Amino acid sequence: MVETIDLVKASIEAGKGLLRPPLEGAGPPPESRAAPVLVPIRSLGVNHRDRIAHHLMSLEPRDRYLRFGFAATDEQIQRYADTLNFERDEIFGIYNRRLELIAMAHLAFSVDPDLSSCAEFGVSVSKSARGRGYGARLFDRAAMHARNEGVSRMFIHALSENTAMLKIARNAGATVERDGHESEAHLQLSPATFDSRWSEMVAEQMAQTDYRIKVQVKQFWDFLAEVQSLRREVQDAQRGSPN
Ligand SMILES: CC(C)(COP(=O)(O)OP(=O)(O)OC[C@H]1O[C@@H](n2cnc3c(N)ncnc32)[C@H](O)[C@@H]1OP(=O)(O)O)[C@@H](O)C(=O)NCCC(=O)NCCS
Numbered sequence: 544m545v546e547t548i549d550l551v552k553a554s555i556e557a558g559k560g561l562l563r564p565p566l567e568g569a570g571p572p573p574e575s576r577a578a579p580v581l582v583p584i585r586s587l588g589v590n591h592r593d594r595i596a597h598h599l600m601s602l603e604p605r606d607r608y609l610r611f612g613f614a615a616t617d618e619q620i621q622r623y624a625d626t627l628n629f630e631r632d633e634i635f636g637i638y639n640r641r642l643e644l645i646a647m648a649h650l651a652f653s654v655d656p657d658l659s660s661c662a663e664f665g666v667s668v669s670k671s672a673r674g675r676g677y678g679a680r681l682f683d684r685a686a687m688h689a690r691n692e693g694v695s696r697m698f699i700h701a702l703s704e705n706t707a708m709l710k711i712a713r714n715a716g717a718t719v720e721r722d723g724h725e726s727e728a729h730l731q732l733s734p735a736t737f738d739s740r741w742s743e744m745v746a747e748q749m750a751q752t753d754y755r756i757k758v759q760v761k762q763f764w765d766f767l768a769e770v771q772s773l774r775r776e777v778q779d780a781q782r783g784s785p786n
Pocket of ligand 1: 606607609610611664665666667668669672673674675676677678679680700701705706707708710711714
């Protein structure tokens with residue numbers, strides 16, 4: 544169970560890094576960078592649709608294949624993003640300091656009335672952000688939400704070769720059944736409690752606050768970059784003037 548104090552500590556830790564200027568074109572962080580215990584994962588609304596499409600389109604062909612079970616084209620991804628139902632389903636995302644969506648998960652609730660207590664989970668993490676535990680954290684976050692929404696079983700369809708996804712599911716206690724080159728994992732969820740509802744509320748608040756701070760910090764650095772570029776232009780003009 545995620546403790547509220549851990550959420551507060553994680554928020555403070557995340558805040559420390561925010562004031563470092565985001566380096567344009569900076570490569571992936573060094574391997575040694577430790578994964579934060581708690582990651583600000585926010586629920587995404589309809590205004591994030593374009594960034595969802597952009598994140599998915601930036602996946603390499605093999606990752607698209609692993610994510611969707613087929614080699615999804617840009618058009619198919621665009622259609623998927625365009626038809627996401629933000630009212631019915633829950634979409635979670637992780638943003639970096641440059642406000643790029645680096646990981647997302649889709650918790651799709653069953654539309655079949657006989658299976659109303661079921662939901663399906665799908666996830667993707669940008670290549671540069673892999674191996675930091677984001678996939679597993681998104682899984683935990685989705686499971687917490689599903690549980691609080693009265694879902695008793697969460698399903699994950701994955702290709703049998705998808706070691707990372709199946710590991711995430713197994714680590715969370717899911718049962719994995721292999722059927723040739725495809726596998727299905729299902730996780731039994733316990734009923735919601737006051738704690739699970741409270742934890743989700745705190746986690747969402749923390750993530751929304753983290754996002755708002757990232758927006759403000761980005762605006763600040765963009766403004767500073769503009770001022771610096773103006774100053775350079777003036778200096779260049781002065782150097783180039785005849786007197
Ligand atoms: C699957 C995916 C989401 C994992 O994301 P991630 O953030 O790198 O995963 P995590 O860092 O949370 O790692 C989770 C576990 O998988 C393991 N793992 C990660 N990558 C692995 C790999 N390539 N091979 C084997 N194990 C791997 C980790 O060691 C960790 O296990 P541990 O906690 O026991 O050490 C990511 O690889 C991805 O986006 N793949 C393409 C899309 C996809 O396959 N989606 C899933 C189908 S819906």
